[in-house]
Amino acid sequence: MRKDLIAGNWKMHSTHLDAIQMVQKLSYRLDPADYERVDVVVCPPFTALRSAQTVIESDHLQIDLGAQHCFYEEKGAYTGEVSPQMLSKLSVSYVIAGHSERRQIFGESDDDVNKKVKAILSEDMIPIMCCGETDEEKEQGLTEERVGSQVRLGLQGLTADQVAGIVIAYEPIWAIGTGKTASADDAGDMCTFVRNTVAEQFGEAADSVRILYGGSVKAGNIAGLMAKRDIDGALVGGAALDPDSFASIVRYWL
Numbered sequence: 511m512r513k514d515l516i517a518g519n520w521k522m523h524s525t526h527l528d529a530i531q532m533v534q535k536l537s538y539r540l541d542p543a544d545y546e547r548v549d550v551v552v553c554p555p556f557t558a559l560r561s562a563q564t565v566i567e568s569d570h571l572q573i574d575l576g577a578q579h580c581f582y583e584e585k586g587a588y589t590g591e592v593s594p595q596m597l598s599k600l601s602v603s604y605v606i607a608g609h610s611e612r613r614q615i616f617g618e619s620d621d622d623v624n625k626k627v628k629a630i631l632s633e634d635m636i637p638i639m640c641c642g643e644t645d646e647e648k649e650q651g652l653t654e655e656r657v658g659s660q661v662r663l664g665l666q667g668l669t670a671d672q673v674a675g676i677v678i679a680y681e682p683i684w685a686i687g688t689g690k691t692a693s694a695d696d697a698g699d700m701c702t703f704v705r706n707t708v709a710e711q712f713g714e715a716a717d718s719v720r721i722l723y724g725g726s727v728k729a730g731n732i733a734g735l736m737a738k739r740d741i742d743g744a745l746v747g748g749a750a751l752d753p754d755s756f757a758s759i760v761r762y763w764l
């Protein structure tokens with residue numbers, strides 16, 4: 511009942527010219543049947559969104575567009591920020607909120623993430639809300655405490671209906687860009703934990719939430735991850751920059 515979702519987070523990679531090629535190459539490698547099975551999302555940098563949107567629309571591609579970040583205000587004196595409304599006008603369907611790099615490097619708090627999730631929903635886009643523990647927290651046995659609080663605070667004040675439509679990405683920070691993936695069992699257990707945490711507050715809406723795993727996902731480990739009951743997809747960093755490897759991840763059952 512939950513459709514698979516594979517999203518590529520390009521982070522700070524690719525000019526708008528690169529993005530056109532990357533989206534086109536990806537589309538050549540996917541068939542209509544793939545899109546029936548999986549929602550395929552690319553999240554280029556802000557400067558490449560318009561170019562990616564143009565390719566997607568002119569070639570009638572079924573790839574969905576995502577943004578990596580936004581501010582929560584609609585407009586105003588916020589130099590350098592981009593509003594959810596600006597993104598929705600570019601046919602952006604998904605926005606990542608609270609990626610660990612935003613939390614760690616740019617100081618985003620759980621309260622900021624919560625405001626962003628609400629602002630993204632108010633523009634009828636789908637938040638991909640990220641959570642995940644550091645290496646230190648994992649060593650100290652604090653993984654569930656950390657992830658549980660990120661999920662609870664991030665979703666605070668939402669209705670069950672709103673929660674049912676969102677996406678949560680569990681990305682252990684020690685696994686991001688390190689080549690160290692969580693084992694499929696550990697990733698699956700944590701995604702179950704995330705779903706249970708959502709269920710405590712929002713009841714059966716939790717059954718509809720799509721939960722992604724992220725952290726060194728590649729073609730070689732995606733099938734084992736997708737076999738887990740509570741993993742509905744992946745948020746892919748490095749391996750999403752190469753259309754061949756990203757397409758292999760999308761077609762994980764082959």
Ligand code: 13P
Nearest residue numbers: 519686687725726747748
């Ligand atoms: P990597 O796939 O490069 O580990 O990055 C994961 C990530 O942070 C996706 O948002």
